[in-house]
Amino acid sequence: MIGYYVHHQGLGHLTRLQALAEQLRSPVTGLSSLPRPAGWDGDWVQLDRDDALPAADAAAADATALGVLHWAPRHDRGLAGRGAAVAEWIRRTDPALVVVDVSVEIAVLSRLCGVPVVVLAMPGVRTDRPHALAYDLAEALLAPWPDGAHTDGWPAAWHAKLWAVGGLSRFDGRAPGRVAVPEGALPDGPGAPGRPRRVLLLWGGGGRGTSAAEVAAARAATPGWEWVERGPGSPSPDLWSDLASADVVVTHGGQNSVAEVAAAGRPAVVVAQPRPFDEQVATARAVERLGAAVGVDTWPRAESWPGLLDRAVARGGEGWRRWSTGNGAAVAAARLDALVDRHRRSMERAAS
Known part of the structure; x- marks a missing residue:
């Protein structure tokens, strides 16, 4: 027992x-x-x-x-x-x-x-x-x-x-980046014809220090990107599908959310939220140092977001293999x- x-x-x-x-x-x-x-x-x-x-x-x-x-x-x-x-x-x-x-x-x-x-x-x-x-x-x-x-x-x-x-x-063992598509349907994943590039924004249940106005400013500063927000107030009906269809995942630095993104192998920006013992700051710095994702200590200014998303795309998701063995x-x-x-x-x- x-x-x-x-x-x-x-x-x-x-x-x-x-x-x-x-x-x-x-x-x-x-x-x-x-x-x-x-x-x-x-x-x-x-x-x-x-x-x-x-x-x-x-x-x-x-x-x-x-x-x-x-x-x-x-x-x-x-x-x-x-x-x-x-x-x-x-x-x-x-x-x-x-x-x-x-x-x-x-x-x-x-x-x-x-x-x-x-x-x-x-x-x-x-x-x-x-x-x-x-x-x-x-x-x-x-x-x-x-x-x-x-x-x-x-x-x-x-x-x-x-x-x-x-x-x-919870996604250990799944193939990164793959999502089941119903027969006859067009895939809605990264690079799908006519679809803008997609940001999946993930929040956790431990509270956040980023305001809705800051998120809105990031959206406005990144034309050509569609932002989909998931969290306690807007839970995902199928998180694996949301992850697989994202060109970039922007997530807080909580261990669980980082593990989910790592299991999916998606390009990501990890943004630390305020926590005791600088827990999320340490995680954001670790994923940056290990080459798994782009990591930042605080929510960036709006004008920084186009470059951050491009950096995440360029880095790709292969680096997550050091973080998540599956x-x-x-x-x-x-x-x-x-x-x-x-x-x-x-x-x-x-x-x-």
Whole structure:
């Protein structure tokens, strides 16, 4: 049995769990304050929220425990309830492993209950004291990005237990850039006759710092380009088709969206949105440095967009092969299953 903790912020943590669960042979229980997702067949432990306190009250309640943790405000009943639920689930089910995506506090709690922990490694500057605590106690650090993308400044002990498997996407295993076309229909993909070049603009569920006016200015500055916008307010009916039909994808720097674009192998501009620890800035710089896509730290000025789109087209999508192997979820699942098997044998020997 694997427990898998899913943070409630954004959509990428949940999507990653679903991609992994499809590949795992070990049963998985989801642990999250998010509701059970549609189509989830495994067990699901609904946790209390831990963010009900207003920001000013949380700051007064020493939410960081004097800098040792990220979020543990004093006397928060939701925090107590979720901790109790996780500990009770561990006591009742005796899991072989808990995967944490992401929470320092859940990682520490699980390990204090005697369960080995695998922590999802995150982009950005993660050498602060709380992250160091979680990364130090983890049995492995599962990185949904390629080796070398985000490990500058890491101690040798973290490198030694790193599983850099590349992007984890629900589209792993599909042929990049291909979309099924109904019989008799003309393809609507890049280069289709009479169709303007298309930008697919992707937003995530974690919030955005780019205004509608800035997007409108980018559209106006790029005549000859059709912009199609997808996000929480305008979800895609078929994201793979949207990706395959785009000449350029403009996406925020969230790990899940970047993994989807990488799996599709589309030319792209990755635009960082404001996040703690400069997470998306680190990703935008990494895809630029590795030659996978054009990466920028902030939303560019309108007059920069014609050149950025042309750069993305010229770079193409082949560089994404360094980011997405097409089997990242399968490789990660195989490592997790092997770790479960090892710990299960150890548990059986201890009980005999």
